[in-house]
Amino acid sequence: MESILSYNSKYVENPLREFDRRSLYLKEHGKEIIKLSIGDPAIYFPTADYIIKAYSAALKEHKTYYSRSEGVKELINAIIKRYKHYYGIGLHEEDVIVTSGVSEALLFINSGLINKGDSALFFKPYYSQFIPNALMFGAVPVYGEYDEKNNWGIDTDKLEVMLKKLPILRKKKLKYMMLANPSNPTGTVLKESTLRKLVDIANEYSMLLISDEIYDEIVYNGAKFTSMSRIAKGVPHIVLSGLSKNFSATGLRIGFMIMPEDDPVSQQVKKKMRDYAYLRLSINTPAQYAAAEAIGNQNEHDKFIKGYVSKIQSRVNFAYKLLSQSKYLETVKPNGAFYIFPKYNAGKLIFKNDAEFAHKLLETQGVQITRGSGFGKQGHFRIVSLAPESVLEKAITKIDILLDRYKKKTDNKD
Ligand SMILES: Cc1ncc(COP(=O)(O)O)c(C=O)c1O
Structure with a gap:
């Protein structure tokens, strides 16, 4: 059949x-x-009680209508404040799109960027959602490696050799570089020096840099986390995060993407991501108010x-x-x-x-x-x-x- x-x-x-x-x-x-x-x-x-209370309050206040597609103002402002507080980044409202988890952001990104036959750079072992999301839009993945013998770090010299060897056409079709830092599945936190080299490589190959930082507060054993938003100045990039892990609130389904740069590529991407948000009208409205309180109430967090x-x-x-x-x-x-x-x-x-x-x-x-x-x-x-x-x-x-x-x-x- x-x-x-x-x-x-x-x-x-x-x-x-x-x-x-x-x-x-x-x-x-x-x-x-x-x-x-x-x-x-x-x-x-x-999930902490102050978040549950905020969710209940939003329901009691009948905030059960469609929200603004890109996210309620209170949440967007809380996200802006968060990046200022943790990483010293100045974001504007237009730089933030709220999504139904990072999972939805991955769909927006791949649908918005990938033409059949385009490529994207991933590192093995990758977070399992990254690949199906790219493949279903016709991408041909290119793989770098996390080095198990080197605490799952990335050998950027090896990466450069691999990229240089790619056929010219494949190099031209590289649309983005995708990282999860800290990593799922290895639990590695990449060093700042590695990240800086990755920024240079993304820049050299005109890849949009995408850093999934959904675990950015879950760092321990003496590791030091650096957000891409802090070091990829002047290079188009998206940082993904949300409530699922840092706030232990997976079921609220709140994620977000921030796009801090304002070059022509970033402007195009920001506009298109907003179109995707419009296409699905809204995400869960009371959950967004709960998220605004979750992120905004720094003392409780x-x-x-x-x-x-x-x-x-x-x-x-x-x-x-x-x-x-x-x-x-x-x-x-x-x-x-x-x-x-x-x-x-x-x-x-x-x-x-x-x-x-x-x-x-x-x-x-x-x-x-x-x-x-x-x-x-x-x-x-x-x-x-x-x-x-x-x-x-x-x-x-x-x-x-x-x-x-x-x-x-x-x-x-x-
Ligand atoms: C690296 C990474 N990104 C995204 C997700 C999914 O996030 P969300 O619950 O926001 O859709 C996970 C979940 O395990 C993850 O490990």
């Missing part, structure tokens, strides 16, 4: 969700499931963020310690976000690939993780390190049991 679906719809997938139906089925049939597959802090860290990040740090470090004791795993210590991305020793194990590993882990041990290939890195897996230590310990023990069960016969002695 001829398909009714569009050709590009075949790229629409989300590896974070691929076992959700199965794990729910198993749970409903009495199996204990430990779900470490989705980065949803609000399950373990309730300061009270929340300290304890929140310190708990995340303990949980990540705890899980890291256990994982790094496994003889089958190699693990880099994260210093941002709340993910850990170990590599399993494929030479010692009999898994066909990481999809089989993830599948077996769910079916036999009841632990749901995400396969590394969903982030562009075979032979790895990602765990979300938000659950309390006792849960993480149980899950990691089960991971080790599975690894031991699937070791190659020659390793039986040890």
